[in-house]
Amino acid sequence: MQIPFLLILTLVVSALAHLGRHPSPRDVAHHAALSMMCADNVGQVGNARYKRNLARRWHDGNTTTVEVTTEAPYYEIIHNDTYVLTPEVTQGPYVWPRSQTLRQDMTEGQPGVPLWLDVGVVDMATCQPLPNVLVDFWHCNATGSYSSFTGLSPDTPFPQLLDKLGIPMSTFEIGKTDLHTDNTTFLRGMWPTDKNGVMEMKTIFPGFYVLRTIHIHVQVHTNWTLHANGTIKTANTVSTGQIYFNEDLVDKLMAIEPYVSHTAINRTTNAADAVFPYDFGNEYNPVVSVVPIDGEDVTKGMVGYITIGVDTNAVEYDDNNVGNP
Ligand SMILES: *[C@@H]1O[C@H](CO)[C@@H](O)[C@H](O)[C@H]1NC(C)=O
Ligand SMILES: *[C@@H]1O[C@H](CO)[C@@H](O)[C@H](O)[C@H]1NC(C)=O
Ligand SMILES: *[C@@H]1O[C@H](CO)[C@@H](O)[C@H](O)[C@H]1NC(C)=O
Ligand SMILES: *[C@@H]1O[C@H](CO)[C@@H](O)[C@H](O)[C@H]1NC(C)=O
Ligand SMILES: *[C@@H]1O[C@H](CO)[C@@H](O)[C@H](O)[C@H]1NC(C)=O
Ligand SMILES: *[C@@H]1O[C@H](CO)[C@@H](O)[C@H](O)[C@H]1NC(C)=O
Ligand SMILES: *[C@@H]1O[C@H](CO)[C@@H](O)[C@H](O)[C@H]1NC(C)=O
Numbered sequence: 265m266q267i268p269f270l271l272i273l274t275l276v277v278s279a280l281a282h283l284g285r286h287p288s289p290r291d292v293a294h295h296a297a298l299s300m301m302c303a304d305n306v307g308q309v310g311n312a313r314y315k316r317n318l319a320r321r322w323h324d325g326n327t328t329t330v331e332v333t334t335e336a337p338y339y340e341i342i343h344n345d346t347y348v349l350t351p352e353v354t355q356g357p358y359v360w361p362r363s364q365t366l367r368q369d370m371t372e373g374q375p376g377v378p379l380w381l382d383v384g385v386v387d388m389a390t391c392q393p394l395p396n397v398l399v400d401f402w403h404c405n406a407t408g409s410y411s412s413f414t415g416l417s418p419d420t421p422f423p424q425l426l427d428k429l430g431i432p433m434s435t436f437e438i439g440k441t442d443l444h445t446d447n448t449t450f451l452r453g454m455w456p457t458d459k460n461g462v463m464e465m466k467t468i469f470p471g472f473y474v475l476r477t478i479h480i481h482v483q484v485h486t487n488w489t490l491h492a493n494g495t496i497k498t499a500n501t502v503s504t505g506q507i508y509f510n511e512d513l514v515d516k517l518m519a520i521e522p523y524v525s526h527t528a529i530n531r532t533t534n535a536a537d538a539v540f541p542y543d544f545g546n547e548y549n550p551v552v553s554v555v556p557i558d559g560e561d562v563t564k565g566m567v568g569y570i571t572i573g574v575d576t577n578a579v580e581y582d583d584n585n586v587g588n589p
Contacts, residue, residue, distance in 0.1 A: 347386045349573045351545030352580075353505045356481060357422060358410040359439055363449040364400055366494035369466040370453030375522045376406040376468030378565035381552070384462045385484055388573045393461025398499065399572070400454035400483040401465055406522040408473035408529075411452055415445025418473035419528040454485075454496075469509075469517050469566075474529050477537035478514055479506040480552075484574050500579040506543055507550050507570055508534055513562060520563055548573070 371378075381401070385394040404410050408418025416425055423433055431441060451470070457463045472478050481504075488499035511534055517523055518531060534540050543550035552568040 347388065347391060347571060347573050348548050349388050349546045349575060350503050350505050350548050350550075351543055352503070353539060353542050353545075355438060355483070355504050356506075357436075357438055357443065358402065358404075358413050359481070360402070360410075360412045360444055360452070362495055363412045363447070364402065364452050364454055364495060365449060366398075366455065366490060367453045368455050368464065370401065370449075370451055371466060371468055372411075372450035374405045374450050374468055376471070377517055377520075377563055378557070379467050379469045380557075380565075380567045381465045381467060381480070382462060382567060382569045383457075383465075383482070384460075384569070384571045385457050386461065386571060386573045388575050389577070394457060394486075394574065394576070395459045395461055396456050397461075397502075397574075398454050398456050398485040398488045398496070399463050399465070400485060400496075401467065401480055402452040403467070403470040403480040404473055405451055406468065406471040407526045408471050411448040411450040412444045412446060414448055416443065421474050469523075471523050471526055472518075472529075472531045475532055475538070477508060477532050477534045477540055479508050479537075479539070481506055482572065484572060486576055486579075500576075502576050502578060502580065503572055503574045504580060505550065505572070506539060507552050508540060508543070509552055509554070509568075511535075513554055516562060546573075 383399050385397055385399065386392070387394045402410065404418060410416075410418075420428070425443075426433055426436055429443070431443075435441070451467060453465060453467070455463045455465055467480075470478050470480060483501055483505075484503040485496065485499035485501050489497045491497045514531075514533075540550075550570075552570045554562065554566045554568050556562045557565040557567060
């Protein structure tokens, strides 16, 4: 039986709405006050010079030092954005903290166009770059599958997936209802910002799955400690959002392999996406700026940049680590 598209969309939107956090009016007022205050500081993180060799150190009870050598930086000067508070948007049903590990390349051999994603984090209370906060990403592969959930079809609308699993939509809770099917970790990873409040993650350009435009989930964690395997042990989550790409760019990439082989469903565009508009809250721009690595052809790979503005006092109810006993 065919479920009408609008009904599916309504179900998805209402599910997402229910599953998101509901900030109190006080939170909302506080966020509104913070959201625009750094406009005059435009260009500060933006002018941070990117370092060729990064050396990072983290403490997880034991002291471990990780030396990381990145490939050549593609920006000398990182993109200039107006700083506004990044809106809180649902973490979605594929959040799975136990598979999020500390690393600077989360590709794990997944085919796709290389993407070096640079994120600058700004503390909206001080308008200053925020060093040593963990920036956490997860996204689907070139044909729409999320690691740890590879047993769930990327082409089946979420309500139907739940139906197949015998889980009533009304009982489903993001981060609580366990839908994971395996322990794969591809295209999930996190890395701390450097002293300039900037970090870089190597990944591939995401593909798409049913009813969602192409997006990457991003969280920012402060006060973090890790398990020995690089997953989060304790942390304060201060931002949960999604970032997107320009439609013209997406069109170019979806026309080539391996993306073009995903023909079972039609791609949802930014304009048709149910979550996309929410990411423009606080006048934030959630669209990643992109530069081709060879200066010409994005299909050869690209560097993306986006700024995230956080309120370090707005610690989210930490249901994010439920997947990580
Ligand atoms: C940043 O961009 C804005 C808008 O394009 C521009 O007005 C401003 O001069 C730029 N600031 C710096 C420091 O480049
Ligand atoms: C430190 O490392 C040891 C050996 O790997 C481990 O047994 C211990 O639990 C670690 N301590 C903390 C606080 O993580
Ligand atoms: C890492 O360790 C945590 C805590 O023991 C565990 O729950 C998680 O499954 C492990 N994750 C990976 C990717 O090994
Ligand atoms: C994406 O992941 C799924 C599940 O592991 C896999 O079957 C599929 O081949 C992957 N896509 C590509 C393009 O490799
Ligand atoms: C994942 O790894 C854990 C710990 O190693 C194991 O107990 C579990 O059976 C594995 N599989 C799934 C589907 O979680
Ligand atoms: C930071 O984390 C530690 C360990 O989990 C906790 O005891 C402390 O209260 C946290 N600090 C803040 C400011 O949240
Ligand atoms: C994709 O959209 C086209 C045009 O609306 C339609 O003809 C086609 O059946 C759709 N394909 C799928 C797989 O839904």
